[in-house]
Amino acid sequence: MNFILDPVAAIGRAFLGIVRKAGALALFALAGLSHLLRPPFYWGVFFNSLIEIAFYSLPVVALTAIFSGGVIALQSYAGFAQYHVQSAIAGIVVLAVVRELGPVLAGLMVAGRVGAAMSAEIGTMRVTDQIDALRTLSTDPMKYLVTPRLLAGTLALPFLVLVADILGVLGGFTVSVSKLGFDPQNYIIATFNALKPLDVIVGLSKAAVFGFIISLMGCYHGYTSRGGAEGVGSATTAAVVAASILLLAFDYLLTDLFFAS
Amino acid sequence: MSALPKIRIRGLTKSFGSKTVLDGIDLDVEAGTSFVVIGGSGSGKSVLLRCILGLITPDSGTIEIDGENVLTATPARRIALIEQIGMLFQNAALFDSMSVADNIMFGLRAKGRGKAHRLTKAQAREQAGDILKQVGLDPTVGALAPSELSGGMQKRVGLARAIAGTPNILFFDEPTTGLDPIMGAVIDGLIVDCVKRLGSTAIAITHDMASAQRIGDQAAMLYHGKLVWKGLASELMNSGNAMVDQFTHGRKDGPIGMELRK
Numbered sequence: 468m469n470f471i472l473d474p475v476a477a478i479g480r481a482f483l484g485i486v487r488k489a490g491a492l493a494l495f496a497l498a499g500l501s502h503l504l505r506p507p508f509y510w511g512v513f514f515n516s517l518i519e520i521a522f523y524s525l526p527v528v529a530l531t532a533i534f535s536g537g538v539i540a541l542q543s544y545a546g547f548a549q550y551h552v553q554s555a556i557a558g559i560v561v562l563a564v565v566r567e568l569g570p571v572l573a574g575l576m577v578a579g580r581v582g583a584a585m586s587a588e589i590g591t592m593r594v595t596d597q598i599d600a601l602r603t604l605s606t607d608p609m610k611y612l613v614t615p616r617l618l619a620g621t622l623a624l625p626f627l628v629l630v631a632d633i634l635g636v637l638g639g640f641t642v643s644v645s646k647l648g649f650d651p652q653n654y655i656i657a658t659f660n661a662l663k664p665l666d667v668i669v670g671l672s673k674a675a676v677f678g679f680i681i682s683l684m685g686c687y688h689g690y691t692s693r694g695g696a697e698g699v700g701s702a703t704t705a706a707v708v709a710a711s712i713l714l715l716a717f718d719y720l721l722t723d724l725f726f727a728s
Numbered sequence: 729m730s731a732l733p734k735i736r737i738r739g740l741t742k743s744f745g746s747k748t749v750l751d752g753i754d755l756d757v758e759a760g761t762s763f764v765v766i767g768g769s770g771s772g773k774s775v776l777l778r779c780i781l782g783l784i785t786p787d788s789g790t791i792e793i794d795g796e797n798v799l800t801a802t803p804a805r806r807i808a809l810i811e812q813i814g815m816l817f818q819n820a821a822l823f824d825s826m827s828v829a830d831n832i833m834f835g836l837r838a839k840g841r842g843k844a845h846r847l848t849k850a851q852a853r854e855q856a857g858d859i860l861k862q863v864g865l866d867p868t869v870g871a872l873a874p875s876e877l878s879g880g881m882q883k884r885v886g887l888a889r890a891i892a893g894t895p896n897i898l899f900f901d902e903p904t905t906g907l908d909p910i911m912g913a914v915i916d917g918l919i920v921d922c923v924k925r926l927g928s929t930a931i932a933i934t935h936d937m938a939s940a941q942r943i944g945d946q947a948a949m950l951y952h953g954k955l956v957w958k959g960l961a962s963e964l965m966n967s968g969n970a971m972v973d974q975f976t977h978g979r980k981d982g983p984i985g986m987e988l989r990k
Contacts, residue, residue, distance in 0.1 A: 588825070596821035599783050603815040604838040604889075605807065 495613075495687050502607070502614040509615050516619035520581050520678075521626050527580060528573045532631035535568050536560060536638030544647050553647075557654045558661030560639030565662065565670045566726070569631040570624075571718055574677035577624060578710040582685040585616060586706035589689030590699035598690070613686045620682030621675050628674035632667070669725045676721065677714050684710035732795050734759040734897065734929040735780065740789035741953075742775055749775045750786065751953035757946075762923055762930040764944030764961055766937070766975065768984070771950045773933035774818075777899050780931075782810050793897070814895035814928075816919075818902040820886030822874035828885050829870030832856035835892030856892070862925075863888045863918050880911040884918065891922050898923060900932035904939045916942040937976050940964055949975065951984070 502508075543556045589612055592598050601608045636658060643649040684706045692702035733756040740753040749772040757763045767773050778784040780791055782798065791798045793809045801809060814835075822831050833852045836859075847855070857867030863884040874882060883903065890898060903919060904912035916939050923930045932943050940947060944961030949972050957969040965976050974982030 591824075595819060595824075596817045597823055599778070599781075600815070600817060600821040600823070602783055603781055603810075603813065604835055604893075605811050606834075606838050 491691075492683070492687055495690070496617075496683055498609050499613040499617050499683070499686065502610040503618065505610075507610075509611050512611060513615035513619055516616045517623055519584070520577065520619055520682075521623035524573075524577050524580055524623075524627055525630065527576050528627050528631050529634050531572050531576055532564070532569060532635040533638035535572055536564055536635035536640075537642040539563050539568070540639040540642040540647065544643075554657065556643060556647075556649070557639075557657035560643070561636050561658045561662050562666060564635035564639070565632045565666045567718070567722070569628045569635055570670050570673040570677060571714070573624065573627045573631045573674065574681065574714045574718075575711055577620075577627065577678070578681045578684075578707055578714060581620070582681045582706045582710045583703050585682065585685030586689040586692070586703045587699055589613075589686055590692035590702045591689075593690060593692050594695050594699060608690075613690065616682045616686055617679060620678040620685075622678070624674040624678030624681070625671040628671060632670065665725075669721070673718060673721050676717055680713050680717060681710045684713065731759065733757055733792075734794065735931070736790075736792040736795070737780070738790045738792075740776070740779060740786050740791065742772075742779060742784065742786045748953050750779070753789070753950075753953075753955055755948065755955065755958075757929055757931060759929050760927060761945045762920075762932065762943055762961075764940040764947040765931065765933045765950055766935060766940055766947060766964070766972075767933075767950035768935060768975065772953045773950055774901060776950065777815075777901055777931065777933060781813060781815065781899065782806065811893075812896040813899060814890035814893060814897070815899045816883070816886045816890045816901065816903055818905055820874075820882040822882060822885055822889070824874050826874075827870060828860070828872050828874060828877070829853060829856045831874065831885060832859055832870070832888050832892050835889040838893065856888075859888045859892055860885075862891070862922070864914070879906050880908075880915065883907065883915050887915070887918060887922065891926060894926055896926075896928055898926070898928045898930045900930065900934075900943070902934055902936075903932060903943075904934065904936045909938070912936065912939055913942070919943055935975075937964060 539560050540556055543559045544553060547553050547555060589598075592612070598608045598612070601611055640651070640654055640658070643654055644651050688702040688706035688709070689699075692698045735755070735757040737753055737755040740750050741748070742750040753776065765773050765776065775784060779786045780798070786799070793812065796805070796809060798806055798809050822828075823834065826834065833849075833856050836847065836852050836855055853870070856870055860867050860869055865881065865884055865888070869877070869881070869885075874885065877885065900919060903915055907915060919930070919932070920943060922928075930943070932940070934940050934943075941961055941964055946959070947961040947964050948955050948958040949969070950956070951971055957967055957972045959967055964972065967973060967976070970983050973979075974984050
């Protein structure tokens with residue numbers, strides 16, 4: 468026992484473990500992306516994944532966006548009324564929704580719904596030898612299972628965020644007009660005056676990054692799962708937690724990159 | 729001069745951490761024969777098959793198919809060599825997101841692309857129905873999901889998917905595990921029929937002695953990663969080898985038990 472070296476060694480081992488996992492994840496992502504350039508591409512799997520992410524996530528993303536937009540309007544009104552700047556509410560709602568809440572809330576909802584489902588499906592295939600069976604049938608599992616899902620996630624989330632943006636602003640508009648007594652025409656004019664094309668572009672770009680992260684985490688944790696049903700359960704939890712944390716971390720980095728100045 | 733074996737393995741070793749699972753395996757499987765590998769759980773049988781299939785990379789040794797080393801072949805050549813193999817997994821490993829017919833059509837379209845690639849979906853579906861008939865199932869089963877099938881039916885569909893691409897080599901991983909004796913005999917009969925009809929070379933791993941004798945022409949026993957006996961499958965119950973005799977007759981006492989107690 469060495470009371471000085473042992474804790475240092477433990478920290479070193481933990482650090483190396485993190486580096487090893489990050490490296491494995493990066494290689495997995497590169498392998499998945501590299502198949503985009505090499506035929507065949509499994510369009511059927513891609514379209515199924517696209518429908519699963521974009522279409523079946525619509526209700527949960529829509530409801531989240533509508534209520535979030537309404538809440539921002541209510542909360543902003545309560546604060547801004549003290550300084551008599553209620554007129555800024557339309558701008559606050561649209562910027563908050565388009566820049567932040569739309570991408571982040573849609574991302575978190577999809578991470579919980581789709582990231583978990585991807586991880587569970589691929590993890591089950593791993594522990595029941597279905598992935599090995601793909602190999603014996605001359606099919607690269609990365610190409611068949613991972614690449615179409617990475618592309619589908621990256622393309623589906625911007626669509627979902629666009630819907631979330633529209634419905635979030637609509638939620639704020641509805642609450643502002645019906646409950647807070649705003650003039651509808653003035654509210655709409657203020658909304659469009661506050662919004663710049665860059666806000667939408669950056670919001671959708673964030674969404675694409677989040678979609679990639681969610682699919683990557685779902686596929687990676689499922690693909691590397693071990694140990695039967697318990698392993699699949701752990702992989703599913705890890706996929707959702709990792710996707711949520713990475714999503715928020717990348718949200719900060721992208722916001723800092725585009726809006727800090 | 730003797731003909732080149734279809735599969736030739738020399739000095740194959742594989743360890744997981746400090747545990748040696750395959751320890752210098754030498755094995756020849758002649759073309760057109762069925763070879764059965766017996767051995768207890770954890771003896772390395774499945775690892776051996778997975779090494780040949782390229783699902784696990786061995787630490788050393790050579791694996792030749794038709795005289796060509798799979799391990800040192802170019803990726804494209806390696807895929808071509810592995811494409812000759814059809815595999816029935818222990819739990820059938822059917823794709824549960826697809827129907828039974830789609831599972832078989834996947835086998836049809838994935839293997840031997842040059843020929844099967846030209847199949848239309850309707851042709852592939854028709855062929856899938858024919859293959860289902862070959863394994864004793866009604867073509868209407870094709871519309872069902874794998875989860876709707878019994879264990880025996882799943883094995884039949886797994887066999888149908890494995891033979892869909894008319895492979896030169898067939899692997900069977902514990903084909904009768906989890907089946908009642910009658911269904912086990914039915915599956916064994918189907919395996920023998922398929923191997924004969926395709927003229928394939930087969931390797932089966934099992935610890936079901938009745939199955940081993942029904943399927944195999946030749947046999948070997950794997951114990952602690954080493955081949956401890958090779959001979960005719962018909963001699964399995966009378967091998968004259970103490971380990972094989974203990975294993976095949978299911979005796980509690982013998983060299984295997986003594987070794988475990990050490």
